[in-house]
Amino acid sequence: MKFKGFLKDVGGASRVARARLEAFAAASAEPVRDDPIGDVARAWHPGRLKLKVVDIREASPTAKSFRFVRADGGELPFFYAGQFMVLDFEIGQSLISRPYSISSAPSQARGKDGFVEITVRRSRGDGFICDHLNDDVKVGDAFTALIGCGQFYYEPLRDAKRVVALAGGVGITPFASMAREIAAGKLDADLTILYGSVASNDIILKDELEALEGPRVRVVNVLSGDEPGWTGERGFLSADLIRKYSQGDTTYFICGPQVMYRFLREELGKLDIPARRVRFEVFGQAKDITAFEGFPGDLKDATFRLTVRRGIREDVIPAKATESLVVALERAGIRIDTGCRSGECGFCRTKVLAGSVYVCPENDGRRAADRDFGYVHACAAYPTSDVTIKIPIE
Ligand code: FES
Numbered sequence: 363m364k365f366k367g368f369l370k371d372v373g374g375a376s377r378v379a380r381a382r383l384e385a386f387a388a389a390s391a392e393p394v395r396d397d398p399i400g401d402v403a404r405a406w407h408p409g410r411l412k413l414k415v416v417d418i419r420e421a422s423p424t425a426k427s428f429r430f431v432r433a434d435g436g437e438l439p440f441f442y443a444g445q446f447m448v449l450d451f452e453i454g455q456s457l458i459s460r461p462y463s464i465s466s467a468p469s470q471a472r473g474k475d476g477f478v479e480i481t482v483r484r485s486r487g488d489g490f491i492c493d494h495l496n497d498d499v500k501v502g503d504a505f506t507a508l509i510g511c512g513q514f515y516y517e518p519l520r521d522a523k524r525v526v527a528l529a530g531g532v533g534i535t536p537f538a539s540m541a542r543e544i545a546a547g548k549l550d551a552d553l554t555i556l557y558g559s560v561a562s563n564d565i566i567l568k569d570e571l572e573a574l575e576g577p578r579v580r581v582v583n584v585l586s587g588d589e590p591g592w593t594g595e596r597g598f599l600s601a602d603l604i605r606k607y608s609q610g611d612t613t614y615f616i617c618g619p620q621v622m623y624r625f626l627r628e629e630l631g632k633l634d635i636p637a638r639r640v641r642f643e644v645f646g647q648a649k650d651i652t653a654f655e656g657f658p659g660d661l662k663d664a665t666f667r668l669t670v671r672r673g674i675r676e677d678v679i680p681a682k683a684t685e686s687l688v689v690a691l692e693r694a695g696i697r698i699d700t701g702c703r704s705g706e707c708g709f710c711r712t713k714v715l716a717g718s719v720y721v722c723p724e725n726d727g728r729r730a731a732d733r734d735f736g737y738v739h740a741c742a743a744y745p746t747s748d749v750t751i752k753i754p755i756e
Pocket residue numbers: 699700701702703704705706707708709710711739740741742
């Protein structure tokens with residue numbers, strides 16, 4: 363019996379093989395156009411897109427919201443409330459990318475009238491791209507952008523239904539996206555935003571956020587400055603204040619300036635909150651790398667030679683010890699892919715062939731194997747000698 367079954371299997375297999383060969387011979391030489399899986403993958407991850415600015419409006423006396431649509435009229439890709447997009451700029455000889463949290467809701471991006479918005483505050487003297495956006499960009503301008511980056515979003519399988527957002531300054535933007543999505547009935551969570559500002563005219567998106575308040579969205583503005591007549595909360599986002607607005611099982615999302623992170627780590631530590639209930643947004647490149655532990659202070663005024671290999675091409679450019687390799691490359695007009703600029707996403711992963719670098723300890727998001735084999739994330743690596751790196755060809 364077994365022997366007969368074996369012969370049947372062999373006969374069946376050879377018939378299938380013959381049928382396949384006949385089908386190949388009869389097939390068209392044209393590639394198959396119907397590719398539903400590929401279509402879905404491309405819709406979700408279309409890579410860099412061309413966007414154009416269709417609206418600019420004031421978000422506070424010092425910030426503006428910029429609305430973008432796809433320049434080719436197509437649909438925008440999916441993203442989660444809280445994620446960021448990367449916008450590319452060509453300024454003079456420099457090729458620069460910057461991440462901006464999306465302040466509009468994912469549901470506002472759907473359909474043929476879909477859009478995405480970012481809200482950008484003028485810098486306080488340390489961010490010429492923010493000032494460029496606020497001062498020079500106008501309706502009709504076009505950019506390339508990558509939409510839907512980062513891990514800072516609400517995930518119902520992981521996060522508690524109650525969310526307390528701790529925001530400072532322009533760190534309100536991912537929470538504006540979450541609040542809009544909840545108010546539109548597209549996100550099932552209860553959100554309380556504790557928003558710290560120095561003065562009432564620093565509050566970004568004030569009217570728009572107030573308009574979203576309802577049973578599931580609450581905004582509490584907290585002023586640290588001594589403003590006469592302010593009747594709301596005062597002070598900082600202290601443990602006492604956080605406790606006052608927390609109830610039961612809660613996930614805490616934090617987005618704001620670096621200095622606020624250090625303060626909040628201590629305050630949250632007083633509240634006995636499990637680590638899995640606290641989510642920090644990455645905070646961008648270190649403002650002052652010399653302030654981080656282990657940075658060789660005697661090098662703070664040094665400039666090194668950075669040799670950049672791309673395929674058979676080799677360029678030598680200057681690189682300051684206090685500026686990341688990404689900044690040195692961008693200054694020289696050498697394109698390197700970047701996303702978060704916080705050491706997290708790995709877009710700027712770079713092989714160090716020779717020389718030494720200092721890696722910002724708070725932004726070292728490398729895998730262990732990358733550390734062992736001499737890779738760095740160029741947005742978080744600073745030269746401490748002449749360095750040779752290899753980057754991918756664009
Ligand atoms: S840009 Fe994300 S790790 Fe460098």
